[in-house]
Amino acid sequence: MHIEIKGATYEPQTPDEHIRGISLLLPVQERGGFVFLIAYTKKENADSELLLQTLMDQARRLAESFGKEANPQHRFEQFLGALNETLAEHVREGRWHIPIEHLHALVGIASSTEMYLSGTGELVALFLHKKPSQRYQIFNLFRGLQTEQSLPTWEKPFAVVLDGDLHPGDVFCITDKDLQRIIPPDELNQILTSLPSVGAVEKIRQYFSHKDGLLLTVLKVSDEVPSYQAVQGRTAVPQSNLSVEALNTTQETTDRLLDDQRHSLSIFFKKILSYLQSKSGNRSSRLLNDLQSRGGIKDLTMRIGRTAWRLLSIGAKYTTKQTSRALHVLKNKEERTRVKTHLQLKQRSLQGGLRSLLSRVRATPASTRYLVGGIGIAVVVLVIGISVISKSQARAQQEEAYQEQLTAIEDLMERAAGAVIYK
Structure with missing residues (x-):
């Protein structure tokens, strides 16, 4: 040496x-x-x-x-x-x-x-x-x-x-x-x-x-x-089984990490489904505990039935009242004339407002209209540009983090492939 x-x-x-x-x-x-x-x-x-x-x-x-x-x-x-x-x-x-x-x-x-x-x-x-x-x-x-x-x-x-x-x-x-x-x-x-x-x-x-x-x-x-090393008259013997086991374990871990980082819709939906199931499981367990503490499912069913009956009664009364009022208007000629006149007045008022606004716009100088239009277009372009830039930056950051994790995983695979254990 x-x-x-x-x-x-x-x-x-x-x-x-x-x-x-x-x-x-x-x-x-x-x-x-x-x-x-x-x-x-x-x-x-x-x-x-x-x-x-x-x-x-x-x-x-x-x-x-x-x-x-x-x-x-x-x-x-x-x-x-x-x-x-x-x-x-x-x-x-x-x-x-x-x-x-x-x-x-x-x-x-x-x-x-x-x-x-x-x-x-x-x-x-x-x-x-x-x-x-x-x-x-x-x-x-x-x-x-x-x-x-x-x-x-x-x-x-x-x-x-x-x-x-x-x-x-x-x-x-x-x-x-x-x-x-x-x-x-x-x-x-x-x-x-x-x-x-x-x-x-x-x-x-x-x-x-x-x-x-x-x-x-x-x-x-x-x-x-x-290159040749003797220990008490024996040469170094590689423990290939240990090396292969370590390599297989490392490869399994690497595959799992790569699957987690791979862009897959099925994996994404599976994660969402498992999350919802865990949440629903927690909520159902809490609901059962509340029912047991308040007298059981029978009392809860009766309370729900009474509440539903009250809601149906209120809805039926309101529907009956509105229907009777509509029938009264249709039967009475004076009421029909009054409603028609009211609608015509509203329509004329709306049309008059639109004509007044249009006349004001036409009376405005052309330079002012162009300036306002240019400002509006600039605002729209600015908003769209900011949105696109923010999305591209977020996408670039995600891609960079993804590449860094892939690089770390590849380094781990290379070290595992070169691992040889000697006894």
């Missing part, structure tokens, strides 16, 4: 995703480590491209020339000396005109049990050290670089070197984003310590929009477990 360093850096996934700088992670095969570089400039132009290309070329030379017998500390100090001299010479020759304050870069090497790094500008370099108590101690190493470094100049932009030992469980994260402000600290620590390097990079990327550029590199130090 020996210490192994694993690393991952984020690469753009779509053409729309714009990266404002470079994120480089180069393996050092003979030393079992990596050379890492993250750099960007405040403004993007031809000068910044030349500067970033120079940094990339120097980092590649370091990775290619870092031999198995080389001393990491001496080799890294030689590299920084050559890098500072190259940058200063290019500035003196006028190859670029970029203020040193506009350069933000960090370069370093992690090899076996040692790490060396140097930087300038504003970046985030989180180092999570795993203590013997299995708890993590968190440092932002870039603040140490800023504290010890005086005002940077092009004569020596990388002036301070930080070094330290690496232990199993340590995690190193370099980025241009303030992750501790964007991601809750507990979630960020859980992501970096529990997920592998590639998984941690992908998970952190989900906290940013697709068009938001991200520079991110994660290194993790772990114990490499040999």
